[in-house]
Amino acid sequence: MASKLRRVLVAVLLLLVAAAGYGAWYGSDQAVGVVHYGQSNTMVLSAQPGAVTLTDTPDTRKPGVYWLEWTGSFTMLGPVTARRDGRVTRTVLRGHLPSAGTPGWFGDVPPGDPKVAWDIDFSEIAVPTELGPAPAWYVPGRGTTWVIAVHGQNGRRKAELKVLPVVHELGLPFLAITYRNDEGAPRSPDGLLHLGASEWRDLEAAVRTAQRMGARRFVLYGTSMGGAVVGQFLTHSALAGTVDRVVLDAPMIDAGMTNEQGARKHGLPPFFGLLVSQVITWRTGVDLDRLSLIRHPPRVRPPSLVLHTVGDADHPVREARELAATGARLGWDVRLEEFPDGGHTEAWNTDRPRYDRLVRDFLSTR
Incomplete structure (x- = not known):
């Protein structure tokens, strides 16, 4: 009887381990798997x-x-x-x-390109990254301070067009980039997202391209995982000192917190997010702790405006709040503006007048 009970317990344990392993792999795939879209809803x-x-x-x-x-x-x-x-x-x-x-x-994102979405003229350019050319939309403007926009995980550059009307009104040149694994951009060696750990080099290539086109200073605009890409650029790039300001919309600030949120979103205990983080590290070789802008603030810290909905189910507002607290501790100007309504990256959608005013005022103030 005791032997039979042990076998049953071992079988149950193996099932639990297998279920946890499958769930952790699935969770990691939600974070680093590449997805291309095209369906209706x-x-x-x-x-x-x-x-x-x-x-x-x-x-x-x-x-x-x-x-x-x-x-x-x-x-x-x-x-x-x-x-x-x-x-x-x-x-x-x-x-x-x-x-x-x-x-x-x-x-919640504009359709098409700048002309389709807002009737704003643009040109398509190619950014020569280390993996090959990556397409970008360039909207000309006045002066030598450019806005470079970086979309989020499995997103598209059209997601960055929400901010374009304000940027265009201010006369700033605008560049919406793509990076490795995007549609039309080069594939990464492992075919996986690295949550900013390698994608920042494609942002650096875009900055170099803009410099060749006459840019001298930069405003970086990052949404969702684009915030992590911007953060790693400010940490690692030799060109980080050219950045005057940063605007982040619902940014990924701490991947560990994001994974815990993902576990809660699927009705699982938060510690399951730790398993997901471990699988991501195993699959990509990326140390997620080093990507945390809270525990490891960027080397260069320009004034930063963070826009975040309170009900964000993908990147919890707690990430933004802790970044603002980190900024206050370090003397880093991080201005957090919370929006009571809307989901992930939907602050603009729920209150466009306020969103536009905040961005306009932030970029206009010298």
């Missing part, structure tokens, strides 16, 4: 001048400004005006009207 039920009705989902009913994209076109949607019987109706702010029955992608 809603359906147009009806459309009329000034209004579009979509299937009711947690996304399509969000308050604020969002976009609906479908094959070859888009519309910018404003507030919800009606919601019943599985249908959500929103105002149309700009763009085209879709036909009923059209599948589309409802999201």
Whole structure:
């Protein structure tokens, strides 16, 4: 009987270990796996001048400004005006009207390129990185201070276009870059994201390219994992001293905290995030602790504006708060602005006037 019980206990233990191992691998894949997009997440039920009705989902009913994209076109949607019987109706702010029955992608980032999104002229340039050429959008401006925008994990450069109208209004040249493993950019040797640990070198290549085009000083704008890329650039790059200011939107500041948040998001205890971190290190060779801008602040610390929604389910606002506390301790000017509504990187969507004002004032003040 005792021998049978031991076998049962061993079998249960092995099952638990296997489940934990699978879960940790899955969690690591959410952090460093490369994903390319192209699906739909809603359906147009009806459309009329000034209004579009979509299937009711947690996304399509969000308050604020969002976009609906479908094959070859888009519309910018404003507030919800009606919601019943599985249908959500929103105002149309700009763009085209879709036909009923059209599948589309409802999201929080602008569609297309600067011309499509905001009717702002641009050119496509190639940044020569150490792995090969990476495409970037260049919007010309006045002067020699450029804004370089870095998107987040498995994102696209169009995600950085939210800030473009303010940057363009201020007359600053703007460069939205791609980096290794992006669509159209070179693949990394292992085909995995490194959470900023290697991607910062592609940002450095973009800074060098901008210098050859006449740039002298820089504002770095990073969203989500783009914040980690900016942080590692400020830590390691010989060009970090050319950065005058930094704007971070929902940045990844501490990957360990992010992984703990991911565990909670999936109903798992926070310590499971530690297992995920260990698997990431095993798969990539990256020491996640060294990426923490809280425990290891960057070598160069320009004035930084951090914009973060309180309800961010991907990068908890606690990361931003602890970064601000670190800044206060070190005499590093870190200005945290919290937004009460919205999810990850949705501060602009929920309160565009405030977001634009904060960025405009931050970039205008000398």
